[in-house]
Amino acid sequence: MLLRILGALILIIVLLVAVLAYLMQPPSLDDVRRAWMGEDDRLVEIDGESWRVRESGPANAPAIVLIHGFSHSLEGFEALAQRLDDNHRVIRFDLPGHALTGPRADEAYTVPETVAQVSDLLDEIAPDRFAIGGNSLGGLIAWRYAARNPDRVSHLVLISPGGYPNLGVGDEPAPVPAQIRLFLATAPEAGVRAATATLYADPTRMTDADVERIGALMRIEGVGDALIKRIEQFTLPDPNPDLRRIDAETLVIWGAADIMIPAEHGPRFAAAIPDAELLLLGDAGHMAQVEQPDQVAEAVRALLQN
Numbered sequence: 001m002l003l004r005i006l007g008a009l010i011l012i013i014v015l016l017v018a019v020l021a022y023l024m025q026p027p028s029l030d031d032v033r034r035a036w037m038g039e040d041d042r043l044v045e046i047d048g049e050s051w052r053v054r055e056s057g058p059a060n061a062p063a064i065v066l067i068h069g070f071s072h073s074l075e076g077f078e079a080l081a082q083r084l085d086d087n088h089r090v091i092r093f094d095l096p097g098h099a100l101t102g103p104r105a106d107e108a109y110t111v112p113e114t115v116a117q118v119s120d121l122l123d124e125i126a127p128d129r130f131a132i133g134g135n136s137l138g139g140l141i142a143w144r145y146a147a148r149n150p151d152r153v154s155h156l157v158l159i160s161p162g163g164y165p166n167l168g169v170g171d172e173p174a175p176v177p178a179q180i181r182l183f184l185a186t187a188p189e190a191g192v193r194a195a196t197a198t199l200y201a202d203p204t205r206m207t208d209a210d211v212e213r214i215g216a217l218m219r220i221e222g223v224g225d226a227l228i229k230r231i232e233q234f235t236l237p238d239p240n241p242d243l244r245r246i247d248a249e250t251l252v253i254w255g256a257a258d259i260m261i262p263a264e265h266g267p268r269f270a271a272a273i274p275d276a277e278l279l280l281l282g283d284a285g286h287m288a289q290v291e292q293p294d295q296v297a298e299a300v301r302a303l304l305q306n
Helices: 002-023 029-036 074-084 111-125 137-148 178-186 189-197 208-218 223-233 265-272 293-304
Strands: 041-046 049-056 063-067 089-093 130-135 153-159 249-255 276-281
Touching (some): 029 208, 111 137, 178 223, 189 208, 208 223
Parallel strands (some): 130 153
């Protein structure tokens, strides 16, 4: 009984903090960009929208594009980029409605619209042919791009990608519960810490710096509303017809402890994509590239050598 009472009190405190944060004026995108843009970052304007882009590695080396997951940012691939950019040009960016790219004026956040937006960006910043990969939402964007642009994609890396119906999402979006709306609109530190911890097999690997960055980039004016609108527009129709069209050599990586998208989805992806290999990592959750960057980098390097 005592544990239940303590749990209820903690929930009430978190909700009160969230409400107070909601009533405060969120920081502007320009202010947060001044605080968080890295020395390797630049803004690229496509159709009136500015994207934060980061590149590392030799400019003339084989390129790989890496796309982050929902509510996160390009920093989600920083550890992997550091292990690949000695002999690869590693390109990453913040998706529309996320972090330092910020919300779109047209509120166009469906998956097909995002794939088209990413395609326009890659037409501007990427070479004619490159490898592409992503985690979670970023993986969904990556494989749908690969299915539609076989002439441009040499290799495909999918880390716990979205695709098959999950969490009540299928041909239609799932309702957004009030507590999720409040969390995304306010991103209180305690909520960000708790939500991020669920993505790890071992939450002790999550750092205070990670929590600070994720929260700060979620609290940008308009980003919380954009994340909510993305969920409201998000669907997961049958992926198999498009997965079968992918002709790039593909590496599917899944953390066995993933509770966001169950590891059982991994064999389904590997079976549907014509030339795919599955790597299951026992000591990883939803973000294997963060928890096990050495193992992921080794597997990705082996793929890219083919």
